[in-house]
Each structure stands twice: as C-alpha cells, then as structure tokens.
Amino acid sequence: MIYQAVGDRIAVDFSTWPGIDAERACSTLQKQGFHREIFDPEWYAQGLIGRRNVFYACGLHSKNAPKxxxxxxxxxxxxxxxGIWIPRRAVQQKAFGIKLDRPEPWSLVFKTGACNLYEDSPKYGVGHVGLVTDHGTVIHAVDRPTPVVEVPLREFIARRGEYRGAARIIHHPEATYTFSFPPELEIETSDDVRWRILKDLTPTP
Known part of the structure; x- marks a missing residue:
C-alpha cells in the first residue's frame, strides 16, 4: 500500500515491503532526520472531544482544522x-477506502446527513462520517458548542435507512508507522521512503 504524505508526515506499511526489517529501517530513517510519530487516529481524536476552542463550520476549508x-x-x-492523505468529502472518503461488511476499529462509518451527495441515486447519498474506535464507539463532529463527540456505534447507525456502510483506510495497522521528515527532503509518498531505506541498506559495489 502506498500512502500519500500530508505536510511533513508520511505513513509507511512495512508489511508490503518484503525483505525490509521495520526496526532496522527505523534506525536508518532516524539517521536521515526522520522521527517516528504516534500512529493512532483515535488517540488524536480523543484529545479533541469536549474542547470548547474547537468550532463547527460546515464546508470550511480543511486547513482550518482542528480549530x-x-x-x-x-x-x-x-x-x-x-501521515495518510484522504479526500475532503464524506462521499469521497467512502469511495476512497476499502468497503467493509461491518465497521471495525479505525474504520470510517457513514450515514446520511444534512446534505447528502451521491452519483446515481439519492438512496445511496452520503452526508456524515465518523471514526470507529477500538471500544465500540464513534467519534465524529456535529453542530454543537463542543462539536467533537463520542457516541456508541449502535446509536450512530441506529435509524433505519440512514446507514451507508463502512470503509477501511489503514490496510495493516499493526505494521504501519508514521514518520515526520525534514522539509528539505522531497517525500511525496511512502514509496519515496522505501527507496531512501533501500539506498542506505544496499551495499556499495
């Protein structure tokens, strides 16, 4: 799986790189100025729940997040x-991920909302998205004074006809690491990181 960098962060899935040992690769990247960061979208989300300095603004440019x-x-x-780029809109995020039969931890879960977007039929419209946690809840943003909230998954998808499915964004979470990297390095995708590792690990003839 190739991930696209976001700012100075990039996710790498070591399970897709046969022959590259993750710990040895981390040591190599550290020498090049990379730093390993927390890889846990749920952890970042928990830090925003209930904060009154976060505001709800539908359709505002995503660069304004998390304010x-x-x-x-x-x-x-x-x-x-x-370190994982995903599209801006909920309907795009659903198409971007891997379709799941049922929600799983760190997947995105979708339902209808105030403004539903669709390609073929309104009955497939998507208007809202949340992050499934590893303890059966969903963290999402709503139009309230403290917009980032956590609710039971069952409550999130309770109304019949509103649920629009779930999608996996992270393919192998147990083997995926996040790194920040120096601005002078031209890192666009995780494949750029792979080649930097291989360059250092390959013996000079």
Whole structure:
C-alpha cells in the first residue's frame, strides 16, 4: 500500500515491503532526520472531544482544522496527523477506502446527513462520517458548542435507512508507522521512503 504524505508526515506499511526489517529501517530513517510519530487516529481524536476552542463550520476549508471542523474535515485532519492523505468529502472518503461488511476499529462509518451527495441515486447519498474506535464507539463532529463527540456505534447507525456502510483506510495497522521528515527532503509518498531505506541498506559495489 502506498500512502500519500500530508505536510511533513508520511505513513509507511512495512508489511508490503518484503525483505525490509521495520526496526532496522527505523534506525536508518532516524539517521536521515526522520522521527517516528504516534500512529493512532483515535488517540488524536480523543484529545479533541469536549474542547470548547474547537468550532463547527460546515464546508470550511480543511486547513482550518482542528480549530474549525465538520465531520469529514475532522477525519481528514486525524488521518493527516498519521501521515495518510484522504479526500475532503464524506462521499469521497467512502469511495476512497476499502468497503467493509461491518465497521471495525479505525474504520470510517457513514450515514446520511444534512446534505447528502451521491452519483446515481439519492438512496445511496452520503452526508456524515465518523471514526470507529477500538471500544465500540464513534467519534465524529456535529453542530454543537463542543462539536467533537463520542457516541456508541449502535446509536450512530441506529435509524433505519440512514446507514451507508463502512470503509477501511489503514490496510495493516499493526505494521504501519508514521514518520515526520525534514522539509528539505522531497517525500511525496511512502514509496519515496522505501527507496531512501533501500539506498542506505544496499551495499556499495
């Protein structure tokens, strides 16, 4: 899996790089100025729950997160902190991820909202998104004085006809790390990181 960098952060999935030992690679990257960061969108989300200095603003540019968020810009912000680029809108995020039969931890869960977008039929419209936690809840942004809230998953998808499915963004969370990197390095995707590792690990003839 190739991830696209967000700012100075990039996620790498070591399970897709046969022959590269993760710990040895981390040591190599550290020498190049990389720093390992927390890889946990739920952890970042928990830090925003109940904060009154976070405002709800539907449709505002995602660069305003976390000061101002709506449901999908919050998701974009959380995964961006993990070094994973995702699209801006909930309907795009659903198409971007891997479709799941049921929600799982760190997946995105979708339902209808105030403004539903669709391609073929209104009955497939998507208007709201949240992050599923590892303890059966959903963290999402709503239009309230403290917009980032946590609710039971069952409550989030309770109303019949509103649920629009779930999608996996992180393919192998147990093997995925997040790194920050110096601005002078041209890192656009996780494949750029792979080649920097291989360059250092390959013996000079």
């Amino acid at each position: 101002a968020v709506d449901c999908s810009s919050l998701m974009k912000y959380l995964f961006g902190l993990c």
